[in-house]
Amino acid sequence: MKKNITMNTLVLLSLLGCGSGDDDISTTKNNDDISVDTGDDSVSKNKNNKPELNGDTVYFYVGNNTLVHKLPIIDKDGDKVTYKVINLPQSGDFSVDDKNSEFTFTANLSSIKEEVVSLIASDGLDEIEFDITLQPELVLKPEEFQSSDNIIEGQFEFVSGADVEFTYNVISDENTPSFIPLISNINGAAMSDVNSFVINEDGSFKLTAQPYSDPIFIDVTLTSNDKTVTAQIKYLTEQKNINIDAFSDPLYFQQWHLNNTGQDAYSLSKASEGFDINIGQLHVQGITGKDIHVAIVDSGLEIAHEDLVENVIPDMSYDFVEQDDDPSPNQDETGGDHGTSVAGLTAAVGFNGKGGRGVAPSAGLSGFNYLKAQGMDVFYETHGGDKTQTADVINQSYGYGLPIILPTNAFNFEVQEVFIKNHYEVVNKPALMIKSAGNGFNRLFGDKRINSSEEETRLPAQIANSDPANASFYNTVVSALNANSDAPLSSYSTVGSSVLFAAPGGEYGVQYPAMITTDVAGCDRGYSAESEFGGYSGGLDDETQSESECSYTSIFNGTSSAAPVASGVAALIMQSNSDLTWRDVRYIMAKTATKIDLDFAPVILSQGGEQYIAEPGWITNEAGNSYHNWYGYGMINAVEAVQMATRNDELLPPLVESEFVTSNIVGSVNIPENLEGITQQIEITDDITIEAIQLKLDINHERMSDIAVEVISPSGTRSVVATPRHLHHWNPKDYFGYDAEVLFLSHAFLDEPAKGIWIVKVIDTNKNIMRLDYFGNESELANNTVLGSLAGASIKVYGHK
Known part of the structure; x- marks a missing residue:
């Protein structure tokens, strides 16, 4: 009996250790009756039924619609069943819900x-x-197809039953509705990229696209047995450079002006994603500026620079100081070389594993140090003369910034204009001359305006037309943009009615992004240099500076940057269509520019209870073109420009220039100090379609900063060609004699008819003291002591019949 009790005690301890409540083991609560029998029949245990298959194990899915279904498993005991997936499907996402005994499958249709x-x-x-x-x-597989030309043929991968039918929607670009209705022939539809698209019942197709199309997305719908499925098909045409590595240039990923992903470009702030010149696929499609010659007329060009040398045309550059064909900066020049950085923005070599990339990474380069040897002979040779006869584009990243609107008889401007005009008339295919607007929005010649109102802060210190070279029809003037789409004008950029379009120029590269480009090689000179106290100047990071031997910089900026970016886009356009003239190219750039800063509010000045719209912002002329003194026709758009260049067979007719037609002024007319001003009428009888107009004024005023000048076309379009409160306060007649006349160019009337009555209006907008700040030293400009006067006004029209 003693032995029997001991064994039962052990059994009880074992049960407690395993947890109570197990229905498979039966015991008695009466200790007197405790007994143990080692036979199988002493312990009662129910037999477990394992899970069983029940039902079909084949499930059909449609497209990438999510399939949710019960798993084919039952458990007769009602036990909770859990699942483990041994192998996941390769063509979709698969998961199991244990609670509901369901599986979920979503096909990704990769196969x-x-x-x-x-x-x-x-x-x-x-x-x-x-x-x-x-x-x-x-199932219809979403696929990507590509071709080296503008025709793509292929066949969709799909699974269907009987009665197959294909229909489609072409997803269009921003210039047409988001979706085009289903149609069988889209030749007549308003789509910029697709010419025709045909699908056969077996899934074979043929797409014919316009030249240099963006990626084309087509939603194709497959219908079979009353079920439908849709897949998006991507088409890439003219993929000529598919082997290039888009990210092989290590600094490219920070070049926001080429591909703005919201990067900081080594500054403290990020760029606005998508705000760039829209290079798109052009480089992959073979549009890289190949065989186009861009002359950099500047301070020089380091022709042996590692990221420029492959594009420098041998023996085409010139040093006017040393009289040889190498305009590279001398070793004793420790500062940055402006021309070298300008050249990098236009045509730094692409896809070579070095530095960044130019807008036209295969364009040919030549360089000239005109700024170190300025003179009329040098001007002639570099602005269409012997040294630049073969140039397709001449980039001029320089200009004047003086407290005077320079008249046409200053500094040989009239002589230069005659030379350039003759060049354009004599040379078989003259170059497009692109020029920076200036960097004087906030300060001019050291002076900064102490603003008398919040509105006055929005008016520029320098107007682009103050430089007669900017007022020349033959120069294409560019203003500068920063990386912020909400306030895109670069803080320094000169603006005015002679600006044709805008391009990225950046800010200063510390608080906000500047431009990443080439710098003279070597850490002992240039914008990027090693400090004796450690670290580097020139932006970028220390590792990049060290590895590249300080050959690049991220702090270059100015309208000096905007011009070469525009020159690069011009080179892309010229490569895409070699028949284009310089006028065609810049017309295309203007017509395809992207309208920006859409919330711009006009600048309105108040005086004596009157108001004057000093800067109207965006205006739309009679021809339907929108123009802004700050941005011209907008930010250049490379893809759309190339597309227009290759899809429009109509080139501009020959250039027509009218004579200067004089107003009805008889003698000198005083300019009152009120916001009504004076008006003069000029009748143009020539039937010309306008490309630009020039206004010449014989004006005399003691404080020219007060003066606003506007021109109103016969169609009613108003262009302010000189905004007031600028800092060109000197009177030109006091410095250049009473034959000094000032010249203004306006692009606001593009495509309008010139014939009819034009109105010229001159307004004296300020009768108060004007206060200036010269680097902390304040001064005052008293109001004019006598009324200003206008002795003559005349207009010249440039355009075509």
């Missing part, structure tokens, strides 16, 4: 095939391994 998924079902005691089959019933 259309039958998938077998193996699983284990367990009730905690027993398990079973089983398979289910996922079978495509109606």
